[in-house]
Amino acid sequence: MDDFVRGRILIEVKPGLSPESLDKLVKPHGGKAKKIGQSNLHIIELPANASEVAILKQLEHRPEFKFAELDRIVESAMAVNDPYIGSAWHINKIGANTAWDSTRGTGVTIAILDSGMELSHPDLKPNLVAGRNIYNNNTDVSDICGHGTAVGGAAAAASNNGLGVAGVAGTSKIMPLRIAYWNTTYNSCYASYSTIASGITYAADNGARVANVSYARVHSSSSVLSASRYMKSKGGLVFVAAGNSNIDEKITADPALIVVSSTTSSDTRSSFSSYGSAVSLAAPGSGIWTTGTNGSYRTANGTSFAAPVAAGVAAMMMSARPDLSPDTIQSLMYKTAVDLGSAGRDIYYGYGRVNAAAAVYAAKSYGGTADITKPTASISAPLGSATVSGNVAVNASASDNVGVSRVELKANGTVVAVDSAAPYSFSWNSTGVANGMANLVAVAYDAAGNAGTSSTVAVNVANTTSSGTTTTADTIKPTVTITNPVAGNVSGTVTISVSASDNRDVSGLRLQLLTDGVLRAYGTGGSLSWRWEAHKYTAGAHTLKATAKDKAGNLSETTVIVNVVK
Incomplete structure (x- = not known):
């Protein structure tokens, strides 16, 4: 029998990649993405006549993905x-x-x-x-x-x-x-x-x-x-x-x-x-x-x-x-x-x-002394003064004396993506800021809450804008999506991620995030993230709501209902 499941491949998207961007990447191959739970993993369902191996070769090195692999069978x-x-x-x-x-x-x-x-x-x-x-x-x-x-x-x-x-x-x-x-x-x-x-x-x-x-x-x-x-x-x-x-x-x-x-x-x-x-x-x-x-x-x-x-x-x-x-x-x-066996760690035991x-x-x-040591963080790509556009691959590194719990990527002071596992890498939608110089910073956190901030990397955002001028009133609402979590059960600490787009300048969007009607985070641009300590809430249903308002005052909102389990 085949050693992999026909008709699908598996990918992990980098934090910050929107569902719309993912769909554009897999659609040319006839693929349809299905998110696995509240993680960044996705199953890509392929047409019956597709070559899984050939499509994998085209997708596995995409900068928007952490990896892509065949769905292998195990006994x-x-x-x-x-x-x-x-x-x-x-x-x-x-x-x-x-x-x-x-x-x-x-x-x-x-x-x-x-x-x-x-x-x-x-x-x-x-x-x-x-x-x-x-x-x-x-x-x-x-x-x-x-x-x-x-x-x-x-x-x-x-x-x-x-x-x-x-x-x-x-x-x-x-x-x-x-x-x-x-x-x-x-x-x-x-x-x-x-x-x-x-x-x-x-x-x-x-x-x-x-x-x-x-x-x-x-x-x-x-x-x-x-x-x-x-x-x-x-x-x-x-x-x-x-x-x-x-x-x-x-x-x-x-x-x-x-x-x-x-x-x-x-x-x-x-x-x-x-x-x-x-x-x-x-x-x-x-x-x-x-x-x-x-x-x-x-x-x-x-x-x-x-x-x-x-x-x-x-x-x-x-x-x-x-x-x-x-x-x-x-x-x-x-x-x-x-x-057992050789002293220390060995291949048998x-x-x-x-x-x-x-x-x-x-x-x-167990009861060590309080951890007061800050993690260290740095951004290795893109390099300072680089010209970027569209979805930008951002790579960071972080270390700590105990362990890094997460790394946040900030663009002009706004958290745009969060990664909880090394290697820390993101797909930053640069259309969320205005053209010109933008400052990127990575902030690493440990379990004790200590935070370490990288040096600022300034990049030149140069996204293509529509030509010509128009005075037509803007009556088109922006779109806003809660990309994580999806509806279903959640536990522990959950990263809530919001993605938004607009027919005009996305940098002018004002975003808000609410849990059970209480404002928790806000910002401008095309994305917003917030760490929600769901385990501190009562078990049962809770409503997450995101809103996006453009410069003309057009307002859109979306909700996701999740169930907190203890």
Whole structure:
């Protein structure tokens, strides 16, 4: 079979690119863009006769996009079943039973992106929350091949209930997200980059703080990495399986993902476990006693089960210290891991085998001094005095002693775009300012709220204007769109982005942004952004409204209703 989904490619647009501009870029190829959740990822649906590879080559280097890639197909990372019904050795090995003295994961939701879930299983039912069938776009999350039921049990099967098995985080909630389909030719479950990225984004938008993806080689996807960065910006972490091919996968490490290899009861690498520089942690994955279909219990092998074991530890840490950032949780997991193999990080075990007892203790006792160090920021492109027009690619860099949470791009003092993940790059619509010199500044923020400002880069805006003079009264209203978020669920901190255009001088537009009728931000030009701390609002429906008024007094407005989830 093809190793990618026919009829689509995946792209991430740079912050600041309007939906209208995106449509113009993909329309010549017959493409239609569909935004994935509240992120900047898009699925580009192509005509049936299109050449995905040829179109990808034309789009992947466009300055308006962070990347473009094929929607590749991946297989579940489950090895051959072990017929021996063993004990849950891995619980004691990682010290989960000791960690349970402090927490079992209460208050944290783990999204299981897989083949679905057996909702009636007695060891899963108490912990289940509403999920979603991402593949079919409906609410049917029934397990189509049993893999998801087993993975969910390893992470968070109910504990202390006198039944079957105990998951690592036995009081965490489980959000089942079906991303897979059953391939009758190969008798196996398969998923794709697009369903996985959509599932991670859905999890982030719907309050999950941990997501687990037990499918092979997903860490090679730019779309999955982008979705994982988005989830991190929402306070969550994504765990993925290293794979079961017993090879060096030769995939570059990325801090957006925690890639987990498999170990045995003797703390050696499982014979099937893939490895490589991308591996960040190891966890038990051989003979894991977990939940099965039809209310059963089973043992299973695979990095499919190592990943949710590690994910369960992260959930317990977050439960013990909900105030800690995902970067801190991730760092503490690495620092407390049991170092196996070569000293330090290596290609087989990453930073070591996860240690639940030590990790939870480290989270509980964590409390460094207040961070007062400002990030640094700079703009590398365009260069000072460059002449620009239309959509302008702006590249920035930022660093911090702890971590950069976001970078804002300002044009003449107005925030025009926000990027939450490196590499920080934007697509600035320069028609939002008058022709002539415009000042660009990048401002980097860390989690403590410290801000660092780049040097000003002055560029010469030279957009083509219509010729001739006219005295005809302007009666045409501007257009205004809230490009992010779209209608649906939101959580955490959300970047609200407004884009506007007009038949005359767009620099004369006056923009306003309101939440529930209260003015929150205003500015001039063709775009406006504001960071909305949605988690501080009551759960339920809230109305976002944007208005645009031109120099003639013509007024347009638009609204988006979102649902805040806790």
